[in-house]
Amino acid sequence: MQVGPLLMLAACGGNGSSSSVTAPGTPTLDSAAAGDTQAVLAFTASTSGGTATTYNGDCSATGATTRSVTGSSSPITVTGMTNAIAYTCTVTASNSAGTATSASKSVTPVAASSAPGTPTLNSATAGDGQAVLAFTASTSGGTATSYSGNCSATGETTRSATGSSSPITVTSMTNTKAYTCTVTATNSAGSATSASKSVTPVAASSGGGTSTTVDTTTLPVGTSKVITTVPTDAGYLYLCSTANVSAGNPGNSAQGWISSDGTTWNLQTKSLYSVSGAVSWASTFTNAIANGFRKLDGNGLPSHTTGIYKITNETSPQAYQYDQNPNYILTNTIAWSGLNPNPTVNATPTCLSTGAVGVFLTGARMFAAFDAKGRDARAWEVTDACEGHPAPGGAYHYHSMPKCGLTADVTGQHSAVIGYAADGFAVYGMQGDAGKTIANADLDICHGHTDTSVTQYHYHTTETFPYTIGCYRGTPITSHN
Ligand SMILES: [Zn+2]
Ligand SMILES: [Zn+2]
Incomplete structure (x- = not known):
């Protein structure tokens, strides 16, 4: 199924429809802020060149896996990094005509000093085979680096989904079954789980x-x-x-x-x-x-x-x-x-x-x-x-x-x-x-x-x-x- 659209795209390019696009100018990486296993890259798009369609934040270090995250605007949070290692990060602007990469900045992720506070699960809204969990982060404790939504029901497979912010949509649930759902906030120092809410997915x-x-x-x-x-x-x-x-x-x-x-x-x-x-x-x-x-x-x-x-x-x-x-x-x-x-x-x-x-x-x-x-x-x-x-x-x-x-x-x-x-x-x-x-x-x-x-x-x-x-x-x- 991918072959057809790719061939069509190539044909369109041959007809000259992309000839008016120019590559983006070089973005400016303003800051790389250290977090717990992550870095927040704030950048400014170039005022020259073409408009970028995507930005990639990349952080690499000797002996560690290079981490990349794609976004459409500043900032981009690069996750999955190892704490206490010095990374070099850049931002690359891309469009169909080319790419341009910023100067680099160095950043060393640091472990959270305390586990996140308990998040508040505000609502669990039923959908067709799914539940949307809306929550609020705790104002106490350390900053969570990820959240997971978990829904369980008697006789059913427990379903989970992760995200970095509210809401989280948990899928593959069985309609008409009463599930109990929670949200867990996690960082390198620990985790905290919300009180539960009940939700019953229903067919559309x-x-x-x-x-x-x-x-x-x-x-x-x-x-x-x-x-x-x-x-x-x-x-x-x-x-x-x-x-x-x-x-x-x-x-x-x-x-x-x-x-x-x-x-x-x-x-x-x-x-x-x-x-x-x-x-x-x-x-x-x-x-x-x-x-x-x-x-x-x-x-x-x-x-x-x-x-x-x-x-x-x-x-x-x-x-x-x-x-x-x-x-x-x-x-x-x-x-x-x-x-x-x-x-x-x-x-x-x-x-x-x-x-x-x-x-x-x-x-x-x-x-x-x-x-x-x-x-x-x-x-x-x-x-x-x-x-x-x-x-x-x-x-x-x-x-x-x-x-x-x-x-x-x-x-x-x-x-x-x-x-x-x-x-x-x-x-x-x-x-x-x-x-x-x-x-x-x-x-x-x-x-x-x-x-x-x-x-x-x-x-x-x-x-x-x-x-x-x-x-x-x-x-x-x-x-x-
Ligand atoms: Zn009667
Ligand atoms: Zn009705």
Whole structure:
């Protein structure tokens, strides 16, 4: 592949396009300052001759390897030198017509008297297979001669990258895995490592709006992904405590829409067993920001019609044979205050408890996708056609995106906000940038991400488990119902 361009360049030269370029004049090496295994060469370009396209700093010494570094302007830091040896350094200006080398200066690198102070890792920003580590050098201790960024994750190869200044981009990371990253400052006297930050690389969203068609006849049953430890991969549900496997509604143990081996379920078949009816409710709901905080208020009743609850053999015999939910839909006041409109992404996520973890803009609650037995709630529990049902106490709620009462997604566009989690982060529909259908691989361990359309961290709903949020990426408000 290199042969073609080189031949073309030669041909262009033959046509005379480079004949107007003249070689650069001789640069002036103003100073060569000694550092720890390095020298900083400050120089001035010549005012005569052609413009240099590159400058090379070269330092040589008897018995030591000659070190060269290329740059485009002054100063150039030549690294990898041996301390306590006298080097002779020059700067050479180059362009396509020729080169010119400065007079030399002598410099003797000296060892640092003390190890660098501890750098501060300010941020670890997720990219596609990579993380960008932005840091600040310590103002105490010796000067670092190099920095290394290191990211490790359970079961994954630790990745490292070195640099001389912030930021450092660590590459070859595995998307959707939660990594712990640090930055280490080093000089000849020692090293110091920053506190760590957590980051989960995510695949780049397709710019073409290509949608993955989710096969809703063979959705994975997510019960095995309901865990009580911090997830290390996307697609999990992080609970605060183990569920009571003997709990649950009577009769919901032999669903005809779950495969015989229990690993997949069929949404199309399950919808045939939805709770019947079209009951209207006097829903009240407001979403407002006051005094810098978001406040969600309402009576907990949905803005759309629901099925007839409780489930009886008279009103919904098809549902009753699988789920005999005995609860009625009742008013359950929502008075959530103190939600941060600009929440912070925490390094360590927070687990989810039983009950509401958010509120949808339908005015009713979002529960995480586990039932009283700790199973995949959307796969196991019977709902109405809007995918909602009442809890003990009457709170109407969903374990997945409401299928009623929300603004429909627009082809080719990122979904709109459809609700808020208790940590203040917004919940969006099932489409990412350019209308691409969001998959777990596009999201982090809490089922959220940032993308081009929505640069603030946000959650997405998906057709596949865990459907809504997997954990809290921010700090949830402590009192909500
Ligand atoms: Zn439920
Ligand atoms: Zn998004």
